[in-house]
Amino acid sequence: MAESLDLHLEFDRGAGFPGRSLENALRESIRTGRLPAGSRLPGSRSLAADLGLARGTVVQAYAQLVAEGWLVTAPGSGTRVANLPQEPPGSRREPRPATTPGPVIELRPGIPDLGSFPRTAWAGSVRRALATASRGTLDYPDPAGLPALRAAVAGYLVRTRGVRCDPDAVVITAGFTQGLALLARALHRRGVRAVATENPGLTHHRMLLRAAGLTVTPLTVGAGGADPDEAAGQAALLTPAHQHPTGVVLAPQHRYRFIAWARRHDAFVIEDDYDGEFRYDQRPVGAMQALAPERIVYAGSTSKSLAPGVRLGWFVVPESLRRDLAVTLLESGAAVSAIEQLAMADLLTHGDYDRHIRRMRLIYQRRRAELADRLAEVTTTPLSGIAAGMHALLPLASAAQEHRLIQAGRRQGLHLIGLYSSDYWHDPADERQAAALVLGYAAPPSHAWQAALTGLGELVQQSGR
């Protein structure tokens, strides 16, 4: 039959499975249109003879392709190519834009030194966790988290942050971001329609809240943190221990007033304790949650203490919210790897987590001091924000100066973040907004830190302060 010659199969005879090679060749021919829909294939006997294969091999290959839908057979009409939908033209991805020679040293706020991630300790925790895990822990996990990790986290938070909780109150999430998205939907389910957030604050968090159907209103941040008089709606998202990005602490009287507001309006405070482990001038102020555990959702994560790539967070949830959050968890299908949870529980209970934080605290503390010293050589403006976390603000005279510094930084290989220009504000036209560099001093690798200091010092000096 002539058809067998027309196939032009790219058929690899050297492979160990001639039947599979034949299948692949036929599939490829159908895909590319070389074998159009409806075309009749040679009989198995003649194709086998042409290709030097056993007839059974060809029969099996045809049967497989019929089962997969590439071919059709009908009594009396032999085997034909099925009438497949055509691949849409232009379905290849577009080429990515060429990368420009980008900034070399990042001074992003909110990023720890990724090079210091405790790789050996983590691998050890995974190994120990897997060596001792019961088979049941490898089944579908409770969406709220494994009991072992919830207990370890509760113990850690009580001990280090003064949080008031038992393991039942702890919900394990894939980082703060996912937890906030889930919490926002749980609040919406409970009837909450508006959330107040700090201004300035993170745009990303406002996006997550809005995506859950919530309206977002601003809370002006002053020297004592967010202004409770502006609290509206039925929830407030705050960073009490170290406001992001301004670096101030929520004043005690503001804490009371937020709590009083929450009690009056059946509202909740979400305490984003994103870098609460890191304070350098004194012991950290304890979590606000302890003042009103029935009104405050406490949230922490490993994104600053270990690395964002770990994607592990914890929410301490008031009893009255747990049911709505549990339903939201179920409906979202959200869950965190049991192995990762067991490893984290091991890291906490073995003390490796505390050791790592103590070590990083010293490193960041020294970096902050060196940053302050370096800038003091070139400007009389001191850093603002408490000595804590992973960033400090260098106040600037104007948005224009901020813009100039960021541009000059880019040319010198320094990636700088500006308070004015980085979308921290609800209303970019607001007269009150300040200009500053938000300097993330934890982000650069150790080997680049001195270069970052030198470069930043020169930039600020040249900018004429």
Added chain:
Amino acid sequence: MAESLDLHLEFDRGAGFPGRSLENALRESIRTGRLPAGSRLPGSRSLAADLGLARGTVVQAYAQLVAEGWLVTAPGSGTRVANLPQEPPGSRREPRPATTPGPVIELRPGIPDLGSFPRTAWAGSVRRALATASRGTLDYPDPAGLPALRAAVAGYLVRTRGVRCDPDAVVITAGFTQGLALLARALHRRGVRAVATENPGLTHHRMLLRAAGLTVTPLTVGAGGADPDEAAGQAALLTPAHQHPTGVVLAPQHRYRFIAWARRHDAFVIEDDYDGEFRYDQRPVGAMQALAPERIVYAGSTSKSLAPGVRLGWFVVPESLRRDLAVTLLESGAAVSAIEQLAMADLLTHGDYDRHIRRMRLIYQRRRAELADRLAEVTTTPLSGIAAGMHALLPLASAAQEHRLIQAGRRQGLHLIGLYSSDYWHDPADERQAAALVLGYAAPPSHAWQAALTGLGELVQQSGR
């Protein structure tokens, strides 16, 4: 001052940090109401003298508690206990119901042998992944997954399941469940309002679709799988390789008709390939996705191949859906641990994943044969469903017989799942629904397998077939 005597502080003098012990004791007294709101604390000098502490220690403790909001100070009125919201009564959790002496051996469908999870290989992959990961991979990951894992998964799916994809098409999720929930929201964002699902099929999946705002309509499953004539809405969720729970394969002509329907209605097919790696009578039928990659979302996971606790899945997404899914991912904050992703990529590229699947395929194949042999001794009804996956159906005469068997199983320590009684059906009043045991032969631990066989055989024999 008399007040200092009234404090009755449970104060641990032996601890290394008397200031912290004092703080804790004061916090506890305020929490429990022993120090009511408004009560005035002794002056720091007198309390220090009473407790035998340095005055500075007491001053610092007071300052800390003021900062945390437990205490307030006002000029001229000394230090007082703040007016805190009271803890709501009865906030302790209720005692859990006592567990009954539950079933000993589970024959749940869709659960692999958790005892065979490749613990050593996984720990090795984590170690290798961490030893070689760049620091950038520990930063906030792309919500769609790390390039290394997306590439490894694409290669695996092309090779073993005939899926047509490149790494850009792959989205990594925290298991199939989370991926389906995200996909459902992405479809809703695209205008999809109704999804057809197999009947019988998993209730859990219907719940996830409904939670995303979609209406769910049934597709009757016959000998050739779901009926394409009942396709409605703009999406269909199918298990083409091995229908869950009936165990049939979606017939080639049904595949075409679903694809034709999808093309006519700008609709999508979701191919849930939950156990596609496991077929024992012949090579697995290739993925339906390859017939129409622009209309079919292919989905797989490690829940059956490794363990559900791993919580890793992959979705191969048509180009026209990727943007909506990317936005949904961002808004959900969903992400999977970078370490887990790197470990999985290592497991795939080192061949450990294939080795594990080959090993489990032999084990499950043997178990299925032993199950069939054992039941053939006591009933003339053969198992139904193809020799694949992790479950088989034993058809029964009536719902009453199914109920009796499940009850008798419970008494003998066998946890059995019934097709009629387990909520697989949209309409429990439907006359056509069949009774059967859905026997998950992979779930029991190795040491319990013979007991499961024996027990099940006795049950079926006693039930009079």
